[in-house]
Amino acid sequence: MLKTVESTGVSRFKKKRTWRTSWEGIIPKLLLLCALVSILTTVGIVLTLVIETASFFQDVPFIEFITGTDWTALFSESQQEFGILPLISGTLLVTMGAAVVAIPLGLFSAIYLSEYAPDRLRRTLKPILEILAGIPTVVYGFFAFTFVTPVLRTFIPEMGVFNALSASVVVGIMIIPMIASLSEDAMSSVPRGIREAAYAMGSTRLEVSLKVVVPAALSGIIASFVLGISRAIGETMIVTIAAGATPKLTLDPTESIQTMTAYMVQAAMGDISYGGTVYKSIYAVGMTLFVFTLIMNLLAQYISRRFKEEY
Amino acid sequence: MAEQTVLTKPAIQVENLDLYYGQKQALYDVSMDVEVNTVTALIGPSGCGKSTFLRTLNRMNDLIPGVQIKGTIRLHGESIYDRNIDVEMLRKQVGMVFQAPNPFPKSIYDNIAYGPRIHGIRNKKTLDEIVEKSLRQAALWDEVKDRLRDRATGLSGGQQQRLCIARALAVEPEIVLMDEPTSALDPISTSKIEELLQELKNKYTIVIVTHNMQQAARVSDKTAFFLNGELIEYNDTATLFSNPANKKTEDYITGRFG
Numbered sequence: 001m002l003k004t005v006e007s008t009g010v011s012r013f014k015k016k017r018t019w020r021t022s023w024e025g026i027i028p029k030l031l032l033l034c035a036l037v038s039i040l041t042t043v044g045i046v047l048t049l050v051i052e053t054a055s056f057f058q059d060v061p062f063i064e065f066i067t068g069t070d071w072t073a074l075f076s077e078s079q080q081e082f083g084i085l086p087l088i089s090g091t092l093l094v095t096m097g098a099a100v101v102a103i104p105l106g107l108f109s110a111i112y113l114s115e116y117a118p119d120r121l122r123r124t125l126k127p128i129l130e131i132l133a134g135i136p137t138v139v140y141g142f143f144a145f146t147f148v149t150p151v152l153r154t155f156i157p158e159m160g161v162f163n164a165l166s167a168s169v170v171v172g173i174m175i176i177p178m179i180a181s182l183s184e185d186a187m188s189s190v191p192r193g194i195r196e197a198a199y200a201m202g203s204t205r206l207e208v209s210l211k212v213v214v215p216a217a218l219s220g221i222i223a224s225f226v227l228g229i230s231r232a233i234g235e236t237m238i239v240t241i242a243a244g245a246t247p248k249l250t251l252d253p254t255e256s257i258q259t260m261t262a263y264m265v266q267a268a269m270g271d272i273s274y275g276g277t278v279y280k281s282i283y284a285v286g287m288t289l290f291v292f293t294l295i296m297n298l299l300a301q302y303i304s305r306r307f308k309e310e311y
Numbered sequence: 312m313a314e315q316t317v318l319t320k321p322a323i324q325v326e327n328l329d330l331y332y333g334q335k336q337a338l339y340d341v342s343m344d345v346e347v348n349t350v351t352a353l354i355g356p357s358g359c360g361k362s363t364f365l366r367t368l369n370r371m372n373d374l375i376p377g378v379q380i381k382g383t384i385r386l387h388g389e390s391i392y393d394r395n396i397d398v399e400m401l402r403k404q405v406g407m408v409f410q411a412p413n414p415f416p417k418s419i420y421d422n423i424a425y426g427p428r429i430h431g432i433r434n435k436k437t438l439d440e441i442v443e444k445s446l447r448q449a450a451l452w453d454e455v456k457d458r459l460r461d462r463a464t465g466l467s468g469g470q471q472q473r474l475c476i477a478r479a480l481a482v483e484p485e486i487v488l489m490d491e492p493t494s495a496l497d498p499i500s501t502s503k504i505e506e507l508l509q510e511l512k513n514k515y516t517i518v519i520v521t522h523n524m525q526q527a528a529r530v531s532d533k534t535a536f537f538l539n540g541e542l543i544e545y546n547d548t549a550t551l552f553s554n555p556a557n558k559k560t561e562d563y564i565t566g567r568f569g
Contacts, residue, residue: 118376193413197475200371201426201482202403211429216416 052283059277071247086247090257097168098232106179114187115209133177141241144170162244162256175228186220219307223300230296236261322516328382350517352531360540369405406484410491412471414463426482449477469500489519
């Protein structure tokens with residue numbers, strides 16, 4: 001028997017105000033508010049950086065800042081030089097050293113986890129790797145200073161207590177989990193069928209890994225490198241503790257150097273006057289750092305979009 | 312007469328094959344011979360073990376943890392599960408085409424050249440020749456010869472599957488295993504691949520899993536019917552479909568189940 005709905009002249013679908021419909025109206029606004037917090041913070045940080053940096057360049061000419069080879073901001077006023085190149089070279093030295101350590105180790109760990117490790121081992125190892133990524137960097141810093149440096153000095157006795165080498169190695173160790181984990185994600189998302197095809201032609205496991213899976217996951221792998229490097233550029237505690245506080249334009253990793261981040265810590269902790277040139281130099285260095293990491297992050301995004309594989 | 316004997320000598324001899332996934336048995340006492348230069352179809356309902364059986368022939372099951380095998384499989388007399396067998400060399404002789412087209416995210420050329428390259432061929436001219444020959448064998452050359460550097464993933468589904476066949480042929484196998492190679496394709500692409508099989512069997516021995524009985528009847532010389540991990544009946548295709556010996560085979564091919 002058919003059921004009929006008799007028209008009573010009253011709409012059955014007309015909107016009524018109930019707690020359900022009211023919540024539906026409020027929820028998106030609340031959620032937007034949450035999202036705005038981080039957006040506004042970013043805007044605030046950039047604004048502060050830009051304003052203080054602009055004010056810094058009224059004291060120190062821009063050209064002198066980016067081409068100067070001496071950074072003696074914390075010397076007495078008559079001897080002050082604000083050439084950022086030594087801080088950049090210090091940062092790059094540590095970053096390159098970290099990349100040399102972390103890229104091969106991270107990639108090979110990822111290959112092992114994705115292509116060789118038995119399922120159970122992978123399910124155990126990957127969370128451990130991710131825990132390693134959560135260790136506070138100050139711990140890594142003391143690890144560098146109290147363990148890695150003494151070990152390295154037994155091989156290179158002439159090296160000082162503070163040196164870029166030890167900091168690079170430990171920054172590298174710190175970013176291995178990040179590179180390994182992101183690369184492993186990229187490699188695991190390569191479809192099984194592609195691997196099977198390669199095995200069915202008589203490939204060894206190594207050939208499948210290096211000639212099929214790694215090229216297929218290359219965009220994700222490179223993006224993981226770039227993000228890891230970006231993290232190394234911004235790393236602060238390890239270099240503050242282990243690399244020294246000697247801004248020096250050098251590419252010799254056994255020397256004591258200073259990175260941009262370590263300078264910012266040193267200046268901020270020191271006895272400097274609010275609003276002075278030294279105070280504002282912290283922002284100028286911060287701005288430079290920001291530009292570096294921004295470029296790296298944009299690069300990572302560009303790479304993963306541009307070279308994304310459609311399987 | 313002598314030549315006849317050589318031609319019908321079995322390429323593959325399977326004897327008393329049992330296969331277990333962990334505790335679960337998937338194949339029960341399967342014995343069958345596959346003749347040289349024939350198309351052999353494996354039919355049966357889903358989960359009957361036909362794909363599992365196919366994958367024992369090039370030891371693809373080795374990649375799945377927990378698989379255990381009893382019995383023997385011989386390839387031209389040589390037992391392929393012996394301890395001293397080089398699995399990579401075995402797979403080079405026994406190629407495989409899969410259910411869904413699975414080209415590498417590389418160029419058409421590099422897809423075909425991958426196999427020859429890993430087996431040591433570096434010479435550009437030799438590779439060019441192999442690529443052309445393999446694509447011609449897979450009836451794809453005319454469609455792609457002007458865009459060999461384009462990405463293989465940009466081809467249509469049917470073209471991708473013929474590319475995968477060409478890629479499997481590029482390492483010059485003796486036997487080609489096909490695991491439902493047309494199940495993801497439209498009817499036109501399917502008929503192209505079916506035509507291709509008739510060409511290929513002159514040079515290769517083909518074992519094809521299909522869930523499509525009409526396809527088995529169209530393309531194969533011999534058909535094996537699997538049910539619940541057992542080989543129920545194995546005979547010339549014409550005989551199996553017109554005059555099945557087993558009641559279960561008859562029920563399946565007449566559509567009473569499956």
